[in-house]
Amino acid sequence: MPSYLRETVFVLNVEPYREHDAWITAYGKNTGKIHAIARGVRKIGAKQIGHLEPLSFAEVMLAKGKAYDHIAVARALGPVLKSRNRLGALVVLKAFSEAVDRLTQPGAADPSIFSFIAEVVRTWEGIEQEPSAQRGQYALMAAILRLLDLLGIAPPMDECVLCRATLREDAWMMPRQGSLACSSCIRARRSEFSTAYLIPAYTRRVLAWSANASYQQALSVRVQTGVLNQVCEVIQDCLHHAPMQGTFRGHEYLSVLS
Numbered sequence: 001m002p003s004y005l006r007e008t009v010f011v012l013n014v015e016p017y018r019e020h021d022a023w024i025t026a027y028g029k030n031t032g033k034i035h036a037i038a039r040g041v042r043k044i045g046a047k048q049i050g051h052l053e054p055l056s057f058a059e060v061m062l063a064k065g066k067a068y069d070h071i072a073v074a075r076a077l078g079p080v081l082k083s084r085n086r087l088g089a090l091v092v093l094k095a096f097s098e099a100v101d102r103l104t105q106p107g108a109a110d111p112s113i114f115s116f117i118a119e120v121v122r123t124w125e126g127i128e129q130e131p132s133a134q135r136g137q138y139a140l141m142a143a144i145l146r147l148l149d150l151l152g153i154a155p156p157m158d159e160c161v162l163c164r165a166t167l168r169e170d171a172w173m174m175p176r177q178g179s180l181a182c183s184s185c186i187r188a189r190r191s192e193f194s195t196a197y198l199i200p201a202y203t204r205r206v207l208a209w210s211a212n213a214s215y216q217q218a219l220s221v222r223v224q225t226g227v228l229n230q231v232c233e234v235i236q237d238c239l240h241h242a243p244m245q246g247t248f249r250g251h252e253y254l255s256v257l258s
Helices: 087-103 111-125 133-150 183-187 203-214 215-217 225-240 252-258
Strands: 005-019 021-028 032-038 059-064 070-075 169-176 179-181 197-199
Touching: 005 032, 005 087, 005 111, 021 111, 021 203, 087 111, 087 133, 087 252, 111 215, 133 203, 133 215, 133 225, 133 252, 169 183, 169 225, 197 203, 203 225
Parallel strands: 032 070
Antiparallel strands: 005 021, 005 059, 021 032, 059 070, 169 179, 169 197
16 A cells, blocks of 8 residues: 655646656645656546646645555646736746756755745745746746855855855856856966866855845845856856766747847
8 A cells, every 4th residue: 555645845847748648846834845746637628637737836645655655636726826927927937947957856845946936936926027038037046046045055246265265255166066156266277277267256256145035035135247247157158067867958938028
């Protein structure tokens, strides 16, 4: 007899499997990332149809199996998210969901990540104005920076990774290492870190603030376009060096906002 587990999840992705089944990837409040099969969910008139849609919250009954788990029962929590019907919100949430999927592994539960997913969704539920491609990129990168921080793999934004000195003014991003260094260390070892590029003090402070502010606060930032572009560039370099499963392509979704 299989054992059952009741869980509240956020559905990250749904992929067709066989004729009527689907592979569900979700992040659970108490169990972390889940891969499970929902049998018959794609049949017309199936009881669970509409209850396991991507980018939605659901309460599920998970049957633990030897080879893979099954979703025995699913019930959508609340009405359909308004953000799923707005292009800007949809592409940012879809890209963020892919980042959660790529950066997390099954069996590593973290309620703080589930809470942050809910925070991101809640924030976009309250945003009615469509973001530009540039603001959408920052919205995605700000969420990813917080996610990296929650996972413990974000580089410090206020400390040199080489000498551990506090960064107070300008800093240098080392894209091959995915971390920041002070000007003194880069000058002393310029040939070793030839690809490092300068991050002005104000840009670095925006990065540090984005990593610690609430997501809603981060989206309210008002700075010059050039600053936001460099903030996004730094976070992308951090993401490039983060351990992940597969290749992250979520930023490509934002091309539809151009």
